Amino acid sequence: MISSTDTVIVGAGPYGLSTSTYLAEAGVPHQVLGLPMHAWKNFTPPGMLLRSEAFASSLYSPCGGYTVEAYCQRNHMEYKSVGLHLPVEMFVDYGQWFQSELVGHVRPVEVQDMCRKDGYFRLGLSDGSSLVARRVILSLGLKAFGQAPAALRGVPKPYVLHSGDFGDSAWSEGKDVVIVGGGQSAIGLAASMSAAGARVRLLVRGDAVNWSREPRTSSGLVSRLLRARVGLGRGWDSNKPWLLALSYMLSEYPASFHKLSLQQRQKILETSWGPSGAWWLRNRVEGKVEISARTEVSRAEIRNGRIVLEVSSGNGTSAISADHVVLATGFKVDMARHAFFSSEILNSLSMIDGSPELTSNFETSVRDLYVLGPAAAMSFGPALRFIYGARYAAPRVAGHIGGRFKREAGRFAAPSHGVTPELANGHPASGAHARSVLQAVERNAE
Ligand SMILES: Cc1cc2nc3c(=O)[nH]c(=O)nc-3n(C[C@H](O)[C@H](O)[C@H](O)COP(=O)(O)OP(=O)(O)OC[C@H]3O[C@@H](n4cnc5c(N)ncnc54)[C@H](O)[C@@H]3O)c2cc1C
Incomplete structure (x- = not known):
């Protein structure tokens, strides 16, 4: 079976789920592929406590009320923005609640192969079906990048x-x-x-x-800067105000990292928020x-x-x-380790030491292919290695795709037949745009 949609999000972790809520708000038809919170449920040690503080462990959406704090209130649990130590099981339950309330249907499939033809992506899925999409957002986390001595x-x-x-x-x-x-x-x-x-x-x-430092709880500026740093882990081993301010800027404004030279970015990534x-x-x-x-x-x-x-x-x-x-030897981003890419996509992907080079909208050198999460850290800084980075990434990429979707929508007007569009997440595609996708499906299916 072949189906189609405008945008596919591959990976249903914090980045994929957060991005879906912003795409929905922007009116972009899309599907989310993967098992919700799968990596957190299956590849972290049971009983593990999150390193990030509770205030930095929420998934993000344009509607308020779906934070870790709201989840705790709803379940009559104690909440503290700093010092709560969320167990991973509770975080998984929180993420699944977020998904069921705001994202709805997620297709529990893996992407096994992906190629590009005539400006569309064609994805082969683990249930034997195929999906054609105009755009693909990869939010695949770290699993493929594990290292061993x-x-x-x-x-x-x-x-x-x-x-x-x-x-x-x-x-x-x-x-x-x-x-x-x-x-x-x-x-x-x-x-x-x-x-x-x-x-x-x-x-x-x-x-x-x-060791990360115990956060201070007073409400002054320095405390706010330290809090930002502690939310993500340990920054630089210094209390110099300018380093603290830089730490704060990188966690709150990942766009500022994107403007730095490659040399500066590499240096920051090597020296901050390491293990x-x-x-x-x-x-x-x-x-x-x-x-x-x-x-x-x-x-x-x-x-x-x-x-x-x-x-x-x-x-x-x-x-x-x-x-x-x-x-427990960490991860090294290397996009070539995603075995599902066609050689044409992989050869067109511009990379720096295995990390994709991204525009200020998270787009790779392959048009309409986006990368979020830890694999985007070379472009947007250490915050992207944490859940907290979704606060910036999700609205940013969705706003950009929403704009492109609206501009393109009026341009396609071909009739369609033969293939049923499966447009999930409660946002049917505009007729003209859906037809253009279907036309491509038929061409690709030949
Ligand atoms: C042990 C450990 C502890 C961590 N603790 C923290 C913490 O306390 N705080 C913090 O902020 N960060 C922590 N991190 C970092 C964390 O991984 C990222 O912050 C966060 O998970 C990134 O979210 P994501 O959505 O990009 O990835 P993930 O949550 O990993 O989600 C990606 C999803 O994509 C799916 N996927 C992969 N390939 C495919 C495919 N081909 N087809 C379909 N689906 C696919 C995966 O199954 C997975 O479910 C930790 C990481 C590890 C390994």
């Missing part, structure tokens, strides 16, 4: 596990577990496994764990978990039912033996 690639389970592989940490009781990584995922797992009775060792590549541990985990980890800094795993082998790592550090090389190694 070369020495640990290919080592089988259960010796090497990934941070999103298992349920609660009870299984780790009495085991020796090495966790590789220094971000929130690694530190959250270290805390929960240690509490479950595991002997945990954390291998961190940097000089030490980078960090939330301040409230500190007393659950320090003194309870062995932390080894400046380490790198150079070799791994299985010996007598255990995994033995060769680990190099400033003090030379040592061997560490464990029952399991858990990888």
